[in-house]
Amino acid sequence: MRTRYNAAITALGGYVPENVLTNHDLEKMVDTNNEWIVARTGIKERHIASDKNTATSDLAVKAVERLLKDANLSPEAIECVVVATSTPDYIMVSTASVVCEKAGLVNAWGVDSNAACSGFLYALTLGASLIESGRYKNVIVIGADKNSAIINYEDRNTCILFGDGAGAVLLEQTTAEEGLIDNVFRTDGSGKEQLIVRGGGSMHPSTTETVSNKLNYISQNGRVVFKAAIEGMTQTCTEVFERNDLNAAQVDWLIPHQANLRIIQAVGEKLNISADHVKVNIDRYGNTTAATIPLCLWDYKNDFKAGDKMILTAFGAGFSWGASYLVWSKLRGQ
Template identity: 65%
Template structure:
């Protein structure tokens, strides 16, 4: 009897820019202070792509190269690349196609996914489905965002939150019982007014007036997003556990979207999960949107053991949110 194949993460790569924007730096730019930022968000610093000749595709490229180097997989072995981003290099042209060219992945087809902070989870499930179907053997999924390109550094409510970065995972088939188990995703378009970049799309094309009105920067109603994120992430984590006849006691690790430490702490508390089983690196990177979860996997990969049960959960613009349940496999080693 042929064993059913599932999709498992076999490699991880990451990239964050060298340039650090600290809370002390922000104190010189807007009316804020480091103590307040840390107490309200947990963020101490964030990484910024300061070279104006570079973009999201460059960070994604370096994350993939880091992944390929660590796994000794060649670029021409990759079948598909899915990039989750809400800061593409260009409209019309997919960032994934640019990345394929820069990395030299000549045998891969590629596409972008935009679900904001939930983007990596959505793309990870899509990529896993391609592998589970048996048609593709090696799929790379990337979360990458250059948030500094859409941040108004005169707006103290948003500029303290976001940073730049990219994380990538390699997904391959396995029959050892590890890999993606299930996902529960939700979308509520009525939430769009509370978190978006109003300008730059077909509804509000770029004009001198739209630029002057700061419509090309992130606008966020923090209170609405805060409450919705806690409820959405908690509810979908519980739903994916219930659907798979598991309890929180079966979970070794929670990897939450790194938007705000208070959100992360509240979700862990609502689930009844001890803080030492919740992975957090927001203090060093801030909110890197689609990159937060893969960067957490990259940072803490040495903590994860074969067969560990994990939940990845996120909430983002759209509103979009969800939770993914997986069993950790074995990473390729160089």
């Protein structure tokens, strides 16, 4: 009889650039103020890769190096890397390929996944599937974005929201009832115009016209995205509850995408999960897109204990959204 494997998170790594961009810094750049930003978003500061030679892959590599150190693993032990990102180093050449080269993951193959802010959850289930197949034992899943590369710092509606960062998790085989248990994902392409970077792809290749019209920057209809995020995240979390006979009292932690504190609070309230069971770090990092959930796991890993039931949920461009049910595992070295 074939052994049934689950994919357990057994190590984590995270990285944000040293340069901090505060709300007070933004006051000098655009027509905004600290009080308004905090009240509307919950964000106080975000980390920005100020060195123009720093790419998304560099952020990811830093997170991977910390993960390998904590896991006491050599780079040669990693068999596959899945990178979730909306800001790849290049249009052609996957960021995963660059990460494997820079981090010395000589025995790994790599692939990118682009689902914007939902990217890490989508990549996590892809990585977990490789583990569950029994063919792979050590898979790293990364969420990384250098959002500052696609932000117009003259647009006060978007520049206040986003930061740069990377988070990584190691997936390993387990036969216990832990690890990634279930997912509910949705995609609706009709929402694409509400949160999009129009320039730079095959629809609108980069030209002097796309650059002058600022089409290579993020454009967002905040009101539409705000409402859709609350509805989508709540809906998929509720479906995960129903599919797994869970209720709010049984959930130890809600780990939501860090897009807006008011969205996070609304989803927690609709799910009847108290604020002290919801992990939040948006005040320090802003929205790091695919990196928010793994950065949250890395930030708060010492608060989690084996057997903790977690719901991870996100909403992003596409529209893309969903929720995952995770049972926490003992980390390497604990």
